[in-house]
Amino acid sequence: MFSQARDWAAKDPDPATAAALTELLQLAEDGSPAASQELADSFSGTLQFGTAGLRAALGPGPNRMNRVVVRRVAAGLSAFLVDVVGEAAPGTRPRAVVGYDARYNSDIFAEETAAIFTAAGIETFLMPSALPTPLLAFAVRALDCDGGVMVTASHNPPQDNGYKVYLGRHAVEDSGRGAQIVAPYDARIAARINAVGALESIALATDGWTVLDPSVAADYERATAALTDAALFPSRDLRIVLTPMHGVGGETAVAVLNAAGFADVTLVAEQAEPDPDFPTVNFPNPEEPGALDLALEAAARVDADIVLANDPDADRAAVAAKDPDTGAWRMLRGDEVGALLGAHIVARLAAGTDEASGSAGHAGGGARAGVFANSIVSSRLLSRIAAAAGYAHEETLTGFKWISRVPGLIYGYEEALGYCVAPELVRDKDGISAAVLIAEMAAAAKADGKTIFDTL
Structure with missing residues (x-):
């Protein structure tokens, strides 16, 4: 576990969580029971993607919400969208919209999701600011998107964040267009997340997505x-x-x-x-x-x-x-x-x-x-x-x-x-x-x- 945590800290793209993990490691090595427990919980497993997406406390490690976990989920979801749209409408470019609330790191998770979607060839829209979840669900249908992501932990405590997924257009049957995912879509997306390679293999575009005009909120x-x-x-x-x-x-x-x-x-x-x-x-x-x-x-x-x-x-x-x-x-x-x-x-x-x-x-x-x-x-x-x-x-x-x-x-x-x-x-x-x-x-x-x- 200690070697896994050190490797994570060395590769973590977020200096804040890397520093927090380094400090936690030092405390655990010095014999702190609380630090050892927190470290064990953070690295005891991997957050499981399901019909509710992801939701967990912010922090370093595969069992927490952080930029490493979000990058891997975004890469798996983008692979799923490319596949499912390619099967349903060959030659059609997939389209997705990403929204976020005002919790800690929500804007960062959303922008990195947009960057990964764009690098995967998905036409991507990013909400213009922190906006309500219903507005993201509205945008999935209004913009005729195949997928939607809302970075939010809803009414959870302040230390949490989450990642909700919607499907639309070519990615799901008509009754599910603009709705949150159900089985078997969760399992198919989870399989693509599990197939994602090393963190450094995940491509992030530096630009190319569209930040939506505030008129999307006015339309809603x-x-x-x-x-x-x-x-x-x-x-x-x-x-x-x-x-x-x-x-x-x-x-x-x-x-x-x-x-x-x-x-x-x-x-x-x-x-x-x-x-x-x-x-x-x-x-x-x-x-x-x-x-x-x-x-x-x-x-x-x-x-x-x-x-x-x-x-x-x-x-x-x-x-x-x-x-x-x-x-x-x-x-x-x-x-x-x-x-x-x-x-x-x-x-x-x-x-x-x-x-x-x-x-x-x-x-x-x-x-x-x-x-x-x-x-x-x-x-x-x-x-x-x-x-x-x-x-x-x-x-x-x-x-x-x-x-x-x-x-x-x-x-x-x-x-x-x-x-x-x-x-x-x-x-x-x-x-x-x-x-x-x-x-x-x-x-x-x-x-x-x-x-x-x-x-x-």
């Missing part, structure tokens, strides 16, 4: 704001407190809410800007006790109607409101929000259908087109909401990689605060599009003299 914001329907639900009288939880979703979420007509949005100042240390929370997850304390304090101070919270990469959304029965603010459970959004989407569809047809509503004359879905760990209430409105419902395995693949999907959710309200835009959970429809729903309830708890 415009399309997401347009999900609201002011003709059917005209009220925009809603005082919102929003926290991006020190992540990358704040600017995008505010832009979407404002463009949809929600002008009264207060950002939680202490959590508004991206900060990889997440200094005001123990864990940057809206579900964790205490994570919404600052947002609830702000809500009380400005007399808000609702609190909206995104996790750091903005693919999840949490909601809190004042319970009229107790007068206390309470965060809604994921199943409660999932049912509320399902009922709201049914109401939107019914109103739009009735307006178009001039009918008095669905009279049970057959099933409507489209499917509602949730995972097996979520409530059964959505299935009853869908059935009552004449829509099909499917229950899937846990994870949006399965929910997003349901044919004819209209809306899907899982109880861990993940909601897909617009699968035609983002074939994944999206905390920003969910937030804007939650705002529409809450404003409609307020206009009727109710709260979302009354709707529940």
